[in-house]
Amino acid sequence: MATEQELHNAINKYANEVRKICFIHCKSEADVDDIFQNVFIKYFERKENFESEAHEKAWIIRVTMNACHDIFRTWFYRKAVLTDDFNQFNIEVTNEDGQLIETVRKLKPNLRNAIYLFYYEEYSIKEISSILNANERTVSTWLVRGRKELKKMIGGDYLEENATT
């Protein structure tokens, strides 16, 4: 189990990361708080040591995404309306980047994760396959489909296509 000091350090280091993933997935601020707690309780309870900082970060991302999916699976959540309160997150929706982010949030969870990890976190397909516990070809397919969906919704090419080939 992690020590209280390690937990404190992890919160300082990864809280922003967790909040970004929550923002991509969640529909309300209350969910963000729940996920925050679940992720860091799991971190606190974890018995094995991390091999490296990169391993630790990848673990945090995977656990956060899974926690988001768990919430998303509930009937109540699926029927809830996606929050459009961007002010609290300081995201400017009037520009292209803001619109892209808003649209990514509307993608299916797997496509959303793949796009986020590939374009924002700049992980390779191999790394994403490891984080999401999926086949590399599947990750490539998610990226292609995600980009197509975005193009259909926004109407332009905001993301570089050759990055996935």
Add this chain to the structure above:
Amino acid sequence: MRQLDKIQVSEEHKQKLYEQVITKKARETKPLLVLKVAMSLMLIVVMGGIFFLQSPQKDNGLILSAVAMETEESLILNLNSENKVVSVEVVSDRESSLNQVVNVDGMHVQQAILAILDLPAYQESMQGSILEVSVYSDDQNIEKELTSQINDVVYSRMQKEDCHIQQVNKAVFEQAKQHHMGVNKYMKIQSIVEVDDTYTLEELKQCSQDELDRIEKECGKNGNGHRRGCE
């Protein structure tokens, strides 16, 4: 998607989150801890109980048996499970010097009896009277063995007509002690009072062993209602 860089968690929020995680974890751990402690205590009590029931003799400070050596004064040797002397009590309605001279704590009962019989002060108190030895034990097996050991040691030093050994129960021992009397004297008085209810325990308490023997004999001859008392 660079605007996601703007998403930050304030230091205050991080601290709050840290406290929430610690508190939640403590709340989850506490009932588990209480349960573990309760289980451990239960285990200790059960194991302790089993240990105590299986080997009560292991506690050498525990008084399990007692031997009363009685002439005009009564000397009680309290024994542990190994028949070693834990403490000595002198039961007498008059002042006794035996308390100061008898020092047999920690000795085996046979050694202790020999040491006492060899004491000049004890030999003096024995003069002209029969030694009455009463034995009791909480453990029946020990009681038989103890009586046999006492028989061996007493008869190695004394003639059969000068001593008498008997097994008694704990209640008699306790009652005799309460009335500040030797066990054998108390039993004699009880036997007289049973036959002749005109005698009282307090009255007969003043009599010597010889006088009690005489009254007992008279009661046996004359039946109920005979009344003479000690002189």
